[in-house]
């Protein structure tokens with residue numbers, strides 16, 4: 001059955017379901033960034049989601065990352081709404097890099113109304129949240145999928161690349177809160 005929302009946005013979009021199907025496939029996420037540098041969409045599993053290729057920025061090193069100790073960084077700019085977190089989850093995650101495919105990065109802004117998720121990583125459940133505003137919680141092992149709360153859109157995931165020991169942010173999957181488009 002054809003996804004009508006995918007038809008409406010053409011080749012710039014890919015359904016979140018299709019993206020989720022690429023769990024753990026770094027190459028796939030990077031390819032999606034190459035193939036679908038498009039617009040923002042996406043509220044549920046079948047809605048299209050934007051994959052934006054953005055300027056490469058070094059955000060950390062594999063050797064200094066400690067499991068379940070999130071490292072804050074700003075991406076793609078230093079604007080206060082661009083706060084993000086880099087974290088080694090200790091278990092395989094969608095889009096995860098490193099030997100265990102467990103290094104991921106996400107926006108630190110809730111997709112509901114932009115509540116800050118700083119300091120709200122839960123190591124036991126590998127989630128960000130609950131957001132202090134309306135309690136949304138995002139699963140960081142599953143591309144930031146909403147597991148509870150008011151948000152209807154997954155947490156914006158940062159595309160990553162590892163070059164030797166260095167970790168780079170290279171783009172975004174989904175729309176940053178407060179923006180009509182990424183970059």
Ligand code: FES
Nearest residue numbers: 110112113131134
């Ligand atoms: S702003 Fe985070 S749940 Fe509303």
